[in-house]
Amino acid sequence: MKKFVTFWLVIAIVTAAALPVFGGTSTDGEASNSVVVGISQDIDSLDPQNADYAGTREVLFNLFEGLVKATSDGNIEPAVAESYEVAEDASSISFRIREGITFHDGTPVTAEDIKYSLERNAQIQGADSAFGDFSELEIVDEQTVRVILSEPNSEFIYELTCAILPQANEENVNSDPIGTGPFKFASFKPGESLVIEKYDGYWKEGFPYLDSVTFKVVTDVDSAINQLNAGTLDIYQYLTADQAATLNENFNILEGSVNYVQGMFLNNAVKPFDDVRVRQAVYYAVDRDLINEFLFSGKSHIIGTNMIPAAEFYYNEATETTYSHDVQKAKELLEEAGYPNGFEFTITVPNNYAPHEGTAQIIAESLAEVGITAKLNLVEFNTWYSEAYVDRNYEATVVAVDGKIAPNSWFSKNVSDASNNFTNYANPEYDEVYAKALAEIDLNQKAEYYKQLQQILADDAASIYVQDPANLVAVNAQLEGYVFYPISAQDMSVVKFID
Numbered sequence: 001m002k003k004f005v006t007f008w009l010v011i012a013i014v015t016a017a018a019l020p021v022f023g024g025t026s027t028d029g030e031a032s033n034s035v036v037v038g039i040s041q042d043i044d045s046l047d048p049q050n051a052d053y054a055g056t057r058e059v060l061f062n063l064f065e066g067l068v069k070a071t072s073d074g075n076i077e078p079a080v081a082e083s084y085e086v087a088e089d090a091s092s093i094s095f096r097i098r099e100g101i102t103f104h105d106g107t108p109v110t111a112e113d114i115k116y117s118l119e120r121n122a123q124i125q126g127a128d129s130a131f132g133d134f135s136e137l138e139i140v141d142e143q144t145v146r147v148i149l150s151e152p153n154s155e156f157i158y159e160l161t162c163a164i165l166p167q168a169n170e171e172n173v174n175s176d177p178i179g180t181g182p183f184k185f186a187s188f189k190p191g192e193s194l195v196i197e198k199y200d201g202y203w204k205e206g207f208p209y210l211d212s213v214t215f216k217v218v219t220d221v222d223s224a225i226n227q228l229n230a231g232t233l234d235i236y237q238y239l240t241a242d243q244a245a246t247l248n249e250n251f252n253i254l255e256g257s258v259n260y261v262q263g264m265f266l267n268n269a270v271k272p273f274d275d276v277r278v279r280q281a282v283y284y285a286v287d288r289d290l291i292n293e294f295l296f297s298g299k300s301h302i303i304g305t306n307m308i309p310a311a312e313f314y315y316n317e318a319t320e321t322t323y324s325h326d327v328q329k330a331k332e333l334l335e336e337a338g339y340p341n342g343f344e345f346t347i348t349v350p351n352n353y354a355p356h357e358g359t360a361q362i363i364a365e366s367l368a369e370v371g372i373t374a375k376l377n378l379v380e381f382n383t384w385y386s387e388a389y390v391d392r393n394y395e396a397t398v399v400a401v402d403g404k405i406a407p408n409s410w411f412s413k414n415v416s417d418a419s420n421n422f423t424n425y426a427n428p429e430y431d432e433v434y435a436k437a438l439a440e441i442d443l444n445q446k447a448e449y450y451k452q453l454q455q456i457l458a459d460d461a462a463s464i465y466v467q468d469p470a471n472l473v474a475v476n477a478q479l480e481g482y483v484f485y486p487i488s489a490q491d492m493s494v495v496k497f498i499d
Contacts, residue, residue, distance in 0.1 A: 342371025
């Protein structure tokens with residue numbers, strides 16, 4: 001284990017600047033009501049309906065809203081709509097448009113804008129997406145619309161967090177985006193920063209507190225820590241315990257969950273990972289507790305399937321113990337599968353989240369104990385996205401995947417013919433149970449189906465699910481109100497300077 005111990009000791013050594021000047025103070029000494037938030041990857045699109053990266057969705061959460069929006073406790077609340085009613089058979093949902101709500105350019109939100117937005121999103125997402133059940137948007141009157149579904153779907157209400165956009169801005173959505181959120185677009189420099197400003201016409205009275213927020217791209221964690229200690233960043237998330245310990249007293253370290261599934265995802269279509277016995281052997285060889293302890297001081301939640309514990313109603317806790325660290329069991333399975341002396345493979349790791357590399361290194365050390373040689377290939381995130389995620393050109397990858405408020409979003413990516421099934425997992429039983437879960441209206445029965453899906457993934461060792469990582473967030477001690485969400489969201493509307 002000496003190799004990765006040395007690695008993490010080295011990256012934890014940073015130099016703190018002596019005189020921090022935080023975002024709450026301008027260069028001329030005057031009080032400021034602005035903050036700078038460091039983000040670990042660039043923004044891939046300003047169009048919320050075309051944004052692919054979870055990190056982008058975290059930021060755009062502040063600019064755009066749907067008919068409903070996610071809350072920090074994992075529920076939804078009315079947003080562009082002031083109320084809604086789901087039909088008893090879950091075949092339609094009626095909405096009352098919020099009185100007086102406007103876009104950032106001051107124009108009223110109309111039923112025609114909502115119709116345009118939902119139809120646009122349906123076209124972008126495609127028929128095989130969760131939005132595939134959308135049939136039409138019926139305009140009942142100027143203040144009332146009804147979403148008609150092609151078949152009953154009790155989860156579709158969650159899909160209606162998709163952004164409502166002004167039809168008049170269609171040509172400029174990716175250069176001068178306009179939404180209904182608490183902040184409006186100010187400027188964007190690719191690879192550098194996105195600046196947003198308070199929208200004075202926001203429908204929720206009293207919000208946001210801040211006048212402006214700058215999301216600054218800082219892909220190197222050592223640089224981020226130096227900037228935090230120098231006072232040029234106010235907020236930065238996804239720190240390890242060692243990294244957080246290097247920050248000065250001007251920061252509070254908030255502890256939450258990333259609410260991602262981090263693991264070593266396997267390409268089930270390539271040898272030797274097309275053999276379930278090999279995948280199970282790898283699972284037994286990996287010491288998940290060691291990863292958690294070393295990187296997060298034991299603060300992460302060990303998982304055993306493609307679901308986060310925060311979705312408590314649907315989460316199958318039993319999957320956490322489907323596998324244990326058992327070197328002998330791993331060796332027996334490898335011999336049974338025809339690999340008594342192990343094998344070699346490459347783990348592709350994106351560079352946008354430092355704990356991925358640490359996790360991959362610990363996994364490689366664990367696998368060496370059973371004769372498996374794992375080589376690490378560290379790549380830029382954009383490269384990983386195009387080659388591994390889109391083209392599925394990889395053997396194994398350590399990464400984290402996210403989902404939406406709708407529980408099906410965590411499982412749809414494992415359906416055999418899903419366009420985002422980047423692990424090439426295929427199991428007819430899984431597909432059948434997923435279809436039942438999606439169609440089920442009774443929530444208790446739906447939860448049972450989803451728990452069954454989680455156990456299938458665990459038993460198949462579809463991938464090596466490791467943890468829902470602890471999210472250690474450095475927050476300027478002059479700030480309060482920062483909250484964690486069970487989805488990709490950094491809600492800056494609730495953050496403010498302490499009086």
